[in-house]
Amino acid sequence: MSPPARLRIVGGAVHDPANGIDGDSRDICIEDGRIVADLPAGAPTLDARGMVVMPGGVDIHSHFASSSCNHARRLIPDEHAADPVPAPKLADGEPLARSGTGGSVPSTFTTGYRYAGLGYTTAFDAAVAPLTARHSHSELDDTPCVDGGIFVLMGNDEYLLRQVETGERDRARDYAAWLLRATGGYAVKIVNPGGVEAWKTGQRNVSSIDDQVSGRAVTPRAILETLTDAANALHLPHPVHIHCNNLGVAGNSATTLASMEAIAGRRAHFTHLQFHAYGGGGGEPWSSAAAKVMFGSAVTITADAPVEYLLYKSSGRRWTNIDIELETGCGIVPLTYKDKAAVSALQWAVGLELFLLSQDPWRVVLSTDHPNGGSFLAYPALIQLLMDRSVRDEQLKRVNPKLLAGSALADGLAREYTLNEIAIITRAGPARLLGLRTKGHLGVGADADVTIYSRDPDLATMFSTPRYVIKGGALIVVEGYLRRAPAGRRLRVAPGYDDALLPDLRRHFERYSTVAFDNYPVADLPGEPVATA
Ligand SMILES: [Zn+2]
Numbered sequence: 403m404s405p406p407a408r409l410r411i412v413g414g415a416v417h418d419p420a421n422g423i424d425g426d427s428r429d430i431c432i433e434d435g436r437i438v439a440d441l442p443a444g445a446p447t448l449d450a451r452g453m454v455v456m457p458g459g460v461d462i463h464s465h466f467a468s469s470s471c472n473h474a475r476r477l478i479p480d481e482h483a484a485d486p487v488p489a490p491k492l493a494d495g496e497p498l499a500r501s502g503t504g505g506s507v508p509s510t511f512t513t514g515y516r517y518a519g520l521g522y523t524t525a526f527d528a529a530v531a532p533l534t535a536r537h538s539h540s541e542l543d544d545t546p547c548v549d550g551g552i553f554v555l556m557g558n559d560e561y562l563l564r565q566v567e568t569g570e571r572d573r574a575r576d577y578a579a580w581l582l583r584a585t586g587g588y589a590v591k592i593v594n595p596g597g598v599e600a601w602k603t604g605q606r607n608v609s610s611i612d613d614q615v616s617g618r619a620v621t622p623r624a625i626l627e628t629l630t631d632a633a634n635a636l637h638l639p640h641p642v643h644i645h646c647n648n649l650g651v652a653g654n655s656a657t658t659l660a661s662m663e664a665i666a667g668r669r670a671h672f673t674h675l676q677f678h679a680y681g682g683g684g685g686e687p688w689s690s691a692a693a694k695v696m697f698g699s700a701v702t703i704t705a706d707a708p709v710e711y712l713l714y715k716s717s718g719r720r721w722t723n724i725d726i727e728l729e730t731g732c733g734i735v736p737l738t739y740k741d742k743a744a745v746s747a748l749q750w751a752v753g754l755e756l757f758l759l760s761q762d763p764w765r766v767v768l769s770t771d772h773p774n775g776g777s778f779l780a781y782p783a784l785i786q787l788l789m790d791r792s793v794r795d796e797q798l799k800r801v802n803p804k805l806l807a808g809s810a811l812a813d814g815l816a817r818e819y820t821l822n823e824i825a826i827i828t829r830a831g832p833a834r835l836l837g838l839r840t841k842g843h844l845g846v847g848a849d850a851d852v853t854i855y856s857r858d859p860d861l862a863t864m865f866s867t868p869r870y871v872i873k874g875g876a877l878i879v880v881e882g883y884l885r886r887a888p889a890g891r892r893l894r895v896a897p898g899y900d901d902a903l904l905p906d907l908r909r910h911f912e913r914y915s916t917v918a919f920d921n922y923p924v925a926d927l928p929g930e931p932v933a934t935a
Pocket of ligand 1: 464774
């Protein structure tokens with residue numbers, strides 16, 4: 403049974419903030435996988451009267467398709483046994499669905515099914531070591547229902563650091579372009595610039611953006627500047643995606659602000675700010691200087707290897723730490739966020755404050771950094787906290803009041819997000835920040851990715867069980883059940899670069915890499931790259 407090429411979604415309350423539509427009752431028309439202005443009479447219809455219609459969700463920052471996720475899956479076999487996932491029963495004629503495991507880091511097919519079940523149709527893995535990109539693409543091939551891509555780690559890359567060290571910033575830009583092409587990446591990711599290289603050489607970490615990295619003439623500041631300028635000069639759809647130095651360290655708001663000042667006036671994306679916005683330090687207690695973090699179990703997975711060492715030391719949990727030759731590192735520690743624990747409560751409060759105090763919803767994005775701050779399955783509960791003050795106040799009572807002293811939350815923030823603001827932080831905003839012109843909205847020409855919710859006074863229920871989900875024009879969730887699981891499209895870029903780079907880069911590989919230069923690039927990726935302007 404092939405899905406109808408045409409569909410008219412009739413009479414839903416449409417929330418499409420990118421096109422200025424705020425709950426108006428109107429029809430959305432779909433033909434051949436795209437939104438169109440109208441359809442002839444007699445086209446198939448879907449009655450959405452009384453329901454809420456939004457573009458498909460866009461997860462800008464998640465970890466679900468990488469070799470580090472595979473390490474995490476190995477590290478938590480107990481979670482697999484606790485959450486077995488039978489294969490969904492798809493519509494007749496659909497390819498065989500797969501069983502899998504859930505928990506904090508679900509298996510590939512289950513990840514796709516669960517994103518679809520939440521009404522999400524696009525997701526990015528936010529940290530892939532270039533050397534392991536081939537693995538990520540294989541996992542994306544096995545993650546149905548979502549269009550996806552990868553952010554490529556570059557902030558501790560040996561060849562890049564050499565160019566920074568010798569002031570060869572043009573060559574650094576060409577290398578970034580070559581690496582994005584070679585890996586089929588979508589964006590440049592920086593994690594703890596210089597700090598992971600310092601960790602690998604025994605320096606432990608850097609502590610400010612002007613520290614030297616491993617005694618070399620290279621600093622986090624220079625790495626930030628070089629890669630920010632490279633991403634902008636290459637006209638990438640998404641600017642450099644930055645995880646700052648000093649994650650989780652008391653007083654780190656100073657480092658975060660210094661990083662922002664270092665590249666002031668230039669386009670950049672700072673991620674998981676609630677881990678980088680702590681006051682205090684120098685003997686002062688920690689305090690919130692600004693929630694995506696939910697209480698419960700999570701797994702921290704990051705290229706920020708030195709941070710994972712600290713988490714392991716403070717939590718005593720099992721852990722693993724992996725050096726990736728010439729490129730980056732990785733650490734993994736399972737964690738449980740407890741509402742009475744100081745750090746968990748602080749992160750929760752900072753996250754909520756960032757959302758409730760932010761004047762402009764287009765500049766904040768809902769993400770749990772899955773599975774770092776909790777599973778993406780927590781999004782409905784987080785949406786409820788933002789939209790329903792009474793539920794939020796109940797949750798606040800669970801948190802140790804001493805920990806909330808000084809927080810704006812303790813004074814009772816009255817703000818409640820509207821449906822349109824939720825549509826911004828979960829769809830329109832992330833799509834715009836990613837430079838995805840056909841995602842996150844329902845205007846003519848957009849991809850026909852649509853989520854339709856039945857209204858429910860319990861907002862967590864409403865957002866966790868969409869009534870219908872449409873992916874690329876195909877109805878994949880019907881009456882709350884997954885019925886189809888089409889392969890997603892790959893989102894990647896292929897910027898140009900000066901070939902003069904190649905002889906030097908080949909020499910570098912021949913000298914230092916265990917992988918031959920000619921075998922390094924990922925080959926035969928599906929689909930066309932997203933255009934760089
Ligand atoms: Zn992350």
